[in-house]
Amino acid sequence: MSKNDLNLMEKIVSLCKRRGFVFPGSEIYGGFAGFWDYGPLGVELRHNIKQRFWDKFVSGRDEIYPISTSIVMSPKVWETSGHVSTFSDPLDSGEKFNTMFKTSIGAGAEASVSYLRPETAQGMFVNFKNIIDSFHPKLPFGLAQIGKAFRNEISPRDFLFRSREFEQIEIEYFVREQDWENTFETWRKEMHEWVGEIGLPKNSIHELEVSAEGRAHYSKRTIDFEFDFPFGRKELCGLAYRTDFDLRNHSVASGIDLQYFDEESGERFTPHCIEPTFGVDRTVLAILVSAYTEDELGGEPRTYLKLHKNIAPVRAAIFPLLKNKPELVNKAKELFLNLKSQIPNLAFDDNGNIGKRYRRQDEIGTP
Template identity: 55%
Template structure:
């Protein structure tokens, strides 16, 4: 953590925005708790997002889904097979790093004796039931989008929405990944705010451009300096398994240019797998 970020972390703790998680027990790596001012700021952003993208529109509805879903959901969505990060292990100190976080040498001990990249699934398994023998293994959700696809027909049957329309949600997601240790950026437990917008296949490019501009407008409403925001087109070999096109909106953080949020055209991949 560089000096500038250390000052930000210290200020956030003193003012009651963010505290290290489980601090009185020595803390837990990359775990953070929102304090009295932090929770108000976080809630204000979430409420503003909900008003902006859901309540102010007549083509968007919301849901609030369970954190733990049937394991069949993650099998059908191919997350059990494809929701992975390539990891490299240092054979000297046995530290593991994401492939995009390491060069020719280990950042921890400078050894160049590194393993080949291996795929590591990011879903957190959880055991449901009184005993391991009689229970079922499921997973904490790695994204909140799947509930929107699983409930697609329920939403159609219970509302008057017609294509084009969207389903929005907010909530916790969990990813068992190697975190970079950059304060509250990319932790294992985090809040997501997102929506899935359903359109005719022949019109996806028009709507992709529309939502690209709307997402820029959302940043304006927050007062974000747009000169620090960059749109990065993700090449085919690096996109998620469900995406035909993805743009990442990246921000100039103190630790470098990193993802703020993304816009992806998921085609009919998810609905085809679930319905």
């Protein structure tokens, strides 16, 4: 079926709920706009995406360091980063609405206002000196983080695409200023490789060179990697050249030297930063859109997901031909137990007849 079919989103949302991929948040109370809960298969799919990323870009590389930073930080972080003054969307009235979630820290009159982070990046910038002091990395090097971020969207919509709570994968890759263009191009190629490895068709990914007016306040160059969603061509992931904006501003505001000292040359300077960033939830949605397939089998309509084996929540399934034959059931269970340690996410199924079991595995994307 056409991936531009406007009914496709309704079908995907229905399949996600029916098969335990994604549920509406707080559903028994009528739902809560902009929030979604992941069921067992959705958790596995999302985990496989993140693990694949981690294996490729973090564990598989010596110069990228993992980090996990706090969701709530000092409000000074967000004032310095420019989010307090610029992170806003226009209302119909023409006023600006800051999309950061405010929260109170402490009790009573002494409570101070802070924010739920709208991006994971700032936690990496404010820990730059800690990484330098602890590991003494040589340029270029990067910090990588997977974590939740929050944006108080005026109008959350399009299922997982635009929600108020979401998960990001971000890398802050530090380089000498003169090396930024070559590094940018290297990451550009790596991002194209990545989307192919998780099963997204190359012809569904399009680059958008973001204009100066459309770029974030910290960026000197940004490329959006857009995907053909049923509701239009929209951003899936992005690559930004953040210059030395963040380290320089945090250094001035905090009074802490965030420069890099090159022991070989004796130079001291503020590194520049290339930022590849990926939305986990948008990636899940893009994968579901690409994988969703309808056809006919034996004159009856059939729905199935063509998920890549690298990320499928169930990699393989074993079931007996007949569930009322104990010898077949026992043999199937024996095979399942023998293979379970060798095949990740292996499933056993003896519910319903053999045809229904195949249909069920087809619909959840078992390769």
